[in-house]
Amino acid sequence: MDDYKITFDLIDTDKDGRISAEELVRLMEVLGRPITLDAAQAGVDRLDRDGDGRIDAEELGAFLTA
Numbered sequence: 001m002d003d004y005k006i007t008f009d010l011i012d013t014d015k016d017g018r019i020s021a022e023e024l025v026r027l028m029e030v031l032g033r034p035i036t037l038d039a040a041q042a043g044v045d046r047l048d049r050d051g052d053g054r055i056d057a058e059e060l061g062a063f064l065t066a
């Protein structure tokens, strides 16, 4: 399994195969760097390539391996 998929599974807490802005907020809280939902949504939008408003494993991989 690729490293980014392990990372993805850690972030995707509801296991629906997509990282939502809410999950990003939770991740940053865990990392001790809390962000607002608006900031998380902006981050999701930046990585989102197919325009569904969420990050899938491929989109995260494209970001991490860029």
Ligand SMILES: [Ca+2]
Pocket (backbone or CB within 6 Å): 012, 013, 014, 015, 016, 017, 018, 019, 020, 023
């Ligand atoms: Ca999810």
Ligand SMILES: [Ca+2]
Pocket (backbone or CB within 6 Å): 048, 049, 050, 051, 052, 053, 054, 055, 056, 059
């Ligand atoms: Ca997407």
